[in-house]
Amino acid sequence: MSETLYRTEVLVIGAGLAGISTALELLDQGKRVILLDAATRQACGGQANDAFGGMLLSETPEQKRNGIHDSAELLYSDWLRAAQFTSNDPWGSRWAALYAERNRTDIYDWLHGYGIRFFPAVQWVERGNHGDGNSLPRYHVAWGCGRGVVQTLAQRLLNHPQAHLLECLFDHRVEALEHQSSTVVGCSGKGPHGDFRVQTEHVVICSGGINGNPAKVRQHWDSTTYGPCPSDLLMGTPPSADGALHDRVQALGGQVVNLGQMWNYAAGIAHPEPQYPDHGLSLIPPRSALWLDSRGRRIGPQPLVTGFDTHDLCKRIGHLPDQYSWQVMNWRIAIKEMAISGTDSNPLFRDRKLVSLIWQTLTGNKALVRWMLDHCPDVISADTLEQLAERMTALGPMTVDLHGMQTDIQAYDAMLARGPALHNDDQIRRIHHLRQWRSDRLRTCRAQPILAPKAGPLIAIRERIISRKSMGGMLTDLDSRVLDGQGQPIAGLYAAGEAAGFGGGGISGIRSLEGTFLSNCIFNGRRAAWAIAGVERNA
Known part of the structure; x- marks a missing residue:
């Protein structure tokens, strides 16, 4: 059976919230995109379809209507206290600082522009046992839950004014990343009609984490922190989140870090x-x-x-x-x-x-x-x-x-x-x-x-x-570029969402303030698209 060859400017692997957000931003910038996923078209949106839909946001109208006076400085201070970053996590802390500064404009306002609204009452979660969590209520629940968010964006993507630049390939599983002269130039794998290859200038990995793979969860389980991995551990993540592309990135020399932080x-x-x-x-x-x-x-x-x-x-x-x-x-x-x-x-x-x-x-x-x-x-x-x-x-x-x-x-x-x-x-x-x-x-x-x-x-x-989320992943800079063992970007390779530990291989450190997962799929993905399109944004 012959191999099917596709060509595009940008390949986005994974049609979950991170991949959809990335592709949507790329179309806004006039880029030709292939959005590829191993699942069926009906599963478009990935794990976000099943999520409650809470997001950690600050300085929003909902906070102000609830009498909450928040700031980027206070959010970042709370984040650092909860995350307990070490000197080995410079990119996680940089992503956290950027999130504290930009979450209102780059996430809340962007979603609002697509008609997505939030429940008027802001919830106060993860306060910390000793006041070492959220100082203020910041948990915003999206009307329509996670499915409402991701399906709204998916429809905007499929009906985009430049939808002619988009090609969606479902039921296509990536088995290898292809590279030439230290540059990632595409991928290959199995599709519904046989083998396929994609040639591209940029690859953005939005394939999720490892927590649908019990073997990888057990391999990376932090027994010092959590005790031995339970023999009857429940799984809250589908098997499609198997971490296979984490292995492919490591084989190319990319850093994958903090997988024990779940x-x-x-x-x-x-x-x-x-x-x-x-x-x-x-x-x-x-x-x-x-x-x-x-x-x-x-x-x-x-x-x-x-x-x-x-x-x-x-x-x-x-x-x-x-x-x-x-x-x-x-x-x-x-x-x-x-x-x-x-x-x-x-x-x-x-x-x-x-x-x-x-x-x-x-x-x-x-x-x-x-x-x-x-x-x-x-x-x-x-x-x-x-x-x-x-x-x-x-x-x-x-x-x-x-x-x-x-x-x-x-x-x-x-x-x-x-x-x-x-x-x-x-x-x-x-x-x-x-x-x-x-x-x-x-x-x-x-x-x-x-x-x-x-x-x-x-x-x-x-x-x-x-078992739910892996907070570690592919190490990325603030442009969502995957970094190698020397801390240098691997040409042509980006990662967003859970694949990247929601930013920097672990934006949350050891402890999330909750609501940082869906929002960072959007945040990471948009920044990857801006970097690819050469759009200037605050570093």
Whole structure:
């Protein structure tokens, strides 16, 4: 079978958010582009189709309407404190500084120009266990979620006034990058009708990270930080994110760094309708639930509470003897506070139904909790604590200590009953703190006991660590050019999005401020396009 040859000015590998943003900007600059992806046309948009759609943004109209006075300097200061960059991460910190300065104009305003809007209430996530996270609320949820963002941009790309300059090749898997005289000049691989080659002047890799590949996740797992890689690790990323092009870039002499820095979540549950092996859902777990170890004892002495430090939650769970945990709550807590990350788990955000969303916030998300109880194998309920402990043990694998669990829950409830003047529990203090911000007040119970007679039934959720994002990747400069072992750009080769660690081989360091993934796919991609087109931008 003969080989099909394509020629273009710019080849963009990967039709996710980074690739679409890159191609869209290149068409704006009048460049001829091939956008290539191993998946089908129906999967265009990649992982962004399933994302919740939150972005870390500063100095926005939404912040100002919420009375938040932010600045690039404050954002960068928070970023450095959370990231803990070392002297080996100069490009990550440079990208972070640029993001702090440019995110409003280069991401928010750009999206706004395409008609993409954000939910009016700004969320305050990743505050840090000790005030070492976001000093202010910055998490902006896009109306339509991740799918709404990426599909809006995809339609703008396909219907672009210069769409005649664009060719899309789906079902084309890249197997090799081709180079001549130290310059990358194209790629080769397998398509639906046989072998293909692309000859080009510039290649932009937007192929995602490594976290859909269990072997690579285990290879690069940071056991010192997170404990040994769990034998029953859940996967929150499809197998298409296999890191194959990371290997190809390394073979060309490009640097791939910080792959041990991953953004995983501690509250994963098995997907009731898995699309791939070990497919999991990532919960946004209730703050008013008690987080227990595998035997049903409260984790401490510092209790686990979500919304402060995701990195630390994974560390704590990863170093538990059995590397899984339980959250115990009641129906009242679950319907007010439970959420699942993702587009389809948040249909009111996805479908832009503001009135229905407000009503759900006020009355509780009963449909979600019922669905979880009916369909999710890791979610169980009972009318009494004795019955709950029995069902937790049956789900296993460890035997739950009923007496110990009862002692811990009753002690917590007794503390709540003493009243605010006598509250001396760090979880309760954090709940009080959360409720000072109005967005969290609407989604967080006020001093809700677990064993309250009229708040049942009781609910327990078995949770495991779920692999999600690789925060390391191909080392890039501020023009998204891939750098070699001497720190010099490899001619013709660029990377954007998760393939580049969202910028510089790790723009977030060891800890993301959350919402830095979708936004940096846009930021990296646009900067790659500007560099290719010779557009002058702030360095």
